[in-house]
Amino acid sequence: MIEEKILKRVLKPGRYTGGEFGQIIKDKAKVKARFAFCFPDTYEIGMSNLGIRILYGALNAHEDIWCERAYAPWIDMEEEMRKGDIPLWAVESGDPLKEFDIVGFTLQYELCYTNVLNVLELAKIPLLASERTDSDPIIIGGGPCSYNPEPVADFFDLFSIGEGEEALCEITRLYIQMKEEGSYTRAAFLREAARMDGFYVPSLYEVRYNEDGTIASHEPKYEDVPRRVVKRIMKDMDESYFPENFVMPYIETVHDRIMLEVYRGCIRGCRFCQAGMVYRPIREKTPDRLNEQAKCLFRNTGYDEISLSSLSISDYTQIGCLTDKLLEWTDDSMVSLSLPSMRLDSFTHELMEKISGVRSSTLTFAPEAGTQRLRDAINKNVTEADLLQALDVAFDYGKNTVKLYFMLGLPTETDEDIEGIAQLAKRVIDYYYERPGKRKGKAPSVTISVACFIPKPDTAFQWEAQCTLEELDRKQQLLKEKITDRRIRYNYHDANVSRLEAVFARGDRKLSGALLEARRRGVRFDSWDEFFNYDIWMEIFDTVGIDPAFYANRTFGEDEVLPWDVIDCGVDKAFFKRERAQAYASIPTPNCKEKCSGCGANRLGGERSWCRDCPSSLAK
Amino acid sequence: MVQGLPVVTRKIRIKFIKQGALKFISHLDLCRTMKTALIRAGIPIYYTEGFNPHPKMVFALPLSIGASSDCEYMDLKLVAEMSDAEVKERLAAALPVELAPIAVYEPQVKFAEIGWARYRMTFFGDYGVGSAAKLTEMLTSPMIVMKHTKNGERETDIQGGIGRFEIVELEGAAVLDIMLKADSANYTNPELIVQAMKEKPEDYRIERMGVYLADGITLFV
Numbered sequence: 001m002i003e004e005k006i007l008k009r010v011l012k013p014g015r016y017t018g019g020e021f022g023q024i025i026k027d028k029a030k031v032k033a034r035f036a037f038c039f040p041d042t043y044e045i046g047m048s049n050l051g052i053r054i055l056y057g058a059l060n061a062h063e064d065i066w067c068e069r070a071y072a073p074w075i076d077m078e079e080e081m082r083k084g085d086i087p088l089w090a091v092e093s094g095d096p097l098k099e100f101d102i103v104g105f106t107l108q109y110e111l112c113y114t115n116v117l118n119v120l121e122l123a124k125i126p127l128l129a130s131e132r133t134d135s136d137p138i139i140i141g142g143g144p145c146s147y148n149p150e151p152v153a154d155f156f157d158l159f160s161i162g163e164g165e166e167a168l169c170e171i172t173r174l175y176i177q178m179k180e181e182g183s184y185t186r187a188a189f190l191r192e193a194a195r196m197d198g199f200y201v202p203s204l205y206e207v208r209y210n211e212d213g214t215i216a217s218h219e220p221k222y223e224d225v226p227r228r229v230v231k232r233i234m235k236d237m238d239e240s241y242f243p244e245n246f247v248m249p250y251i252e253t254v255h256d257r258i259m260l261e262v263y264r265g266c267i268r269g270c271r272f273c274q275a276g277m278v279y280r281p282i283r284e285k286t287p288d289r290l291n292e293q294a295k296c297l298f299r300n301t302g303y304d305e306i307s308l309s310s311l312s313i314s315d316y317t318q319i320g321c322l323t324d325k326l327l328e329w330t331d332d333s334m335v336s337l338s339l340p341s342m343r344l345d346s347f348t349h350e351l352m353e354k355i356s357g358v359r360s361s362t363l364t365f366a367p368e369a370g371t372q373r374l375r376d377a378i379n380k381n382v383t384e385a386d387l388l389q390a391l392d393v394a395f396d397y398g399k400n401t402v403k404l405y406f407m408l409g410l411p412t413e414t415d416e417d418i419e420g421i422a423q424l425a426k427r428v429i430d431y432y433y434e435r436p437g438k439r440k441g442k443a444p445s446v447t448i449s450v451a452c453f454i455p456k457p458d459t460a461f462q463w464e465a466q467c468t469l470e471e472l473d474r475k476q477q478l479l480k481e482k483i484t485d486r487r488i489r490y491n492y493h494d495a496n497v498s499r500l501e502a503v504f505a506r507g508d509r510k511l512s513g514a515l516l517e518a519r520r521r522g523v524r525f526d527s528w529d530e531f532f533n534y535d536i537w538m539e540i541f542d543t544v545g546i547d548p549a550f551y552a553n554r555t556f557g558e559d560e561v562l563p564w565d566v567i568d569c570g571v572d573k574a575f576f577k578r579e580r581a582q583a584y585a586s587i588p589t590p591n592c593k594e595k596c597s598g599c600g601a602n603r604l605g606g607e608r609s610w611c612r613d614c615p616s617s618l619a620k
Numbered sequence: 621m622v623q624g625l626p627v628v629t630r631k632i633r634i635k636f637i638k639q640g641a642l643k644f645i646s647h648l649d650l651c652r653t654m655k656t657a658l659i660r661a662g663i664p665i666y667y668t669e670g671f672n673p674h675p676k677m678v679f680a681l682p683l684s685i686g687a688s689s690d691c692e693y694m695d696l697k698l699v700a701e702m703s704d705a706e707v708k709e710r711l712a713a714a715l716p717v718e719l720a721p722i723a724v725y726e727p728q729v730k731f732a733e734i735g736w737a738r739y740r741m742t743f744f745g746d747y748g749v750g751s752a753a754k755l756t757e758m759l760t761s762p763m764i765v766m767k768h769t770k771n772g773e774r775e776t777d778i779q780g781g782i783g784r785f786e787i788v789e790l791e792g793a794a795v796l797d798i799m800l801k802a803d804s805a806n807y808t809n810p811e812l813i814v815q816a817m818k819e820k821p822e823d824y825r826i827e828r829m830g831v832y833l834a835d836g837i838t839l840f841v
């Protein structure tokens with residue numbers, strides 16, 4: 001363990017000590033492979049991630065595999081480590097990361113890339129995959145950003161594409177097997193891995209560029225390496241591994257509660273949303289299984305809050321049945337339920353009665369756009385009537401603080417749509433006074449939180465250009481002018497941050513040079529306001545000869561080879577093209593519950609899925 | 621929902637340790653950890669009434685981050701019968717060993733009667749042989765430090781908070797065995813002694829050894 005005198009000098013030493021209740025300790029002499037799971041941000045954020053909890057448990061369910069955790073040290077600890085020449089360690093054993101067989105990184109957001117490089121450097125592991133030797137750990141990436149792994153392709157040996165519960169165990173088994181046979185070399189292992197389902201080994205592909213910087217070809221170097229890597233999914237969510245136990249953090253984390261994953265995927269198909277596409281097809285768990293898992297986690301963790309987490313919880317077909325089953329015991333055990341991802345149109349008196357977790361007086365909704373026209377174009381199928389109906393319920397319960405989320409710079413957006421945001425916010429306040437009957441609580445306050453649109457891979461808007469900074473600034477100011485009511489609070493995101501996200505979201509391999517330069521300049525924690533420095537990034541792009549506008553502000557051609565074409569998320573490009581055309585015609589697409597629109601994800605299979613009866617040929 | 625008011629059957633006191641990695645968690649973190657552990661252990665704890673019920677736990681004394689202790693106390697109320705031995709056994713299974721309960725019993729003395737706490741402080745670095753005189757001099761003169769008070773950070777003389785002490789010189793370290801005031805009005809945090817040292821030790825260790833009543837002799841239990 002790290003020396004006590006250092007722990008005394010840093011903020012929140014509980015980030016580094018490990019020893020949590022529920023952590024898994026094994027005898028390192030008896031295990032055959034050691035896996036370090038790294039979340040490239042602080043401990044508090046990493047410990048709140050449900051995916052890691054699942055994979056940590058799934059790997060450790062194998063007796064001969066020991067999976068540990070690692071996080072990015074905060075800057076004070078980093079300074080101590082650099083000063084004392086202390087290599088980054090895993091929390092459970094305190095052993096240096098570089099002694100592990102495999103180090104996995106989860107890539108949850110683009111702005112963590114500089115942290116990944118910093119973590120590798122602090123762990124004294126060569127940054128570039130090409131510089132690693134047989135004695136270095138294998139570096140695996142996964143998570144949402146791996147649907148376009150190209151900007152970080154040079155730093156990873158391989159990527160696990162899609163859901164990792166089985167895949168990570170299989171790849172570790174392959175490693176063990178090759179080590180035992182004596183056939184292990186890094187090269188042999190990677191070649192073998194590339195032949196397995198759901199693994200992308202970037203070094204086995206050759207990328208050629210056109211003169212204009214776009215990609216000419218992205219080809220496997222060998223015949224047995226797949227042209228496209230199809231993502232892995234867990235077919236039956238009831239059978240899929242789910243932890244019976246959580247590691248219990250001592251220090252406060254972001255989500256310090258039981259998180260119950262109710263289903264995967266999303267039926268909605270918002271045209272800007274990557275998560276809604278890449279987690280398809282929809283697969284549900286049964287209420288009985290969920291109830292069992294919740295009870296078990298309650299007994300083993302002692303948490304008194306259960307959060308039903310899925311992309312849009314009210315779309316769960318058995319939501320009533322599930323909440324009934326849970327409420328049979330949660331109330332008596334002083335456990336509260338929370339449903340964080342409610343849709344406007346599902347906010348009913350009946351649900352409100354059931355959920356004590358909606359204790360807070362804030363009501364949060366995401367109409368995303370200010371006019372029905374634009375909501376139709378982005379396929380966010382909620383109406384003003386839905387909002388008013390939800391407000392009726394909320395006001396009846398004395399919830400008078402309303403938070404609305406919007407996006408600026410969406411494709412097809414006009415100034416009228418921006419004005420619509422201000423009007424919708426005003427409508428909330430007016431409605432409070434218009435409603436007949438008794439008013440409860442204080443006068444309402446409305447906060448609108450406005451993000452900038454970021455074109456994301458694997459969405460209908462993947463080809464779209466992001467507005468320039470000048471244009472985003474103009475739009476932000478326009479909205480500010482249109483908000484005249486002082487009861488409306490207006491927050492907006494730093495457009496510079498969104499621009500950098502856009503660059504990396506649609507980036508290609510050429511960006512690895514920028515990331516290396518960023519490391520040389522000590523850049524990290526880009527997702528933290530206090531460290532994000534746009535000017536440094538512009539200098540970096542300048543130094544390495546990269547034009548950020550090429551990635552962020554250019555409309556990509558529909559026939560262009562996209563950096564992420566090598567990854568098959570299950571949804572077809574043809575579907576995205578159709579959806580894009582629909583967006584320009586402001587025509588919404590029915591959700592999967594109403595009608596299958598043939599996105600193609602059904603070919604991946606899946607139990608208790610909406611698409612079981614879809615005509616699989618539709619997409620072809 | 622809770623039917624009527626739960627009957628409070630009895631109060632219990634839990635004496636526990638705080639050591640190893642657990643030295644580094646704050647009081648708030650300790651509360652949260654204890655709460656989940658009590659629920660995991662299935663101990664029938666009393667919850668506060670009201671809109672946002674939470675288990676009622678009262679701790680005897682704060683302990684600064686980084687200090688270890690063999691004598692932490694927490695009082696609870698039980699709403700159903702469970703023997704002291706069973707509470708201890710269940711709680712031990714639900715807590716990491718570094719936070720182990722060492723005794724569970726019915727309290728006889730109130731927390732308010734606590735007057736003193738005894739600490740063992742070990743200073744490393746230049747505090748070897750010959751340091752006793754220096755330390756004695758410091759501990760018997762006015763000791764002005766910045767102290768958190770109700771009115772914010774204030775220059776305070778903590779001399780009044782210091783009781784009897786003894787210093788042992790070792791090779792490369794000095795061990796100070798000291799009584800500090802611990803009643804709520806005059807609680808003296810041992811970290812303040814380190815703060816008052818002109819030459820800071822390279823490293824130091826603080827251990828809480830015992831808690832005493834106002835006479836400074838009778839052990840609190």
Ligand code: SF4
Nearest residue numbers: 592596597598599611
């Ligand atoms: S195949 Fe049809 S039902 Fe299934 S996810 Fe795609 S659009 Fe929805």
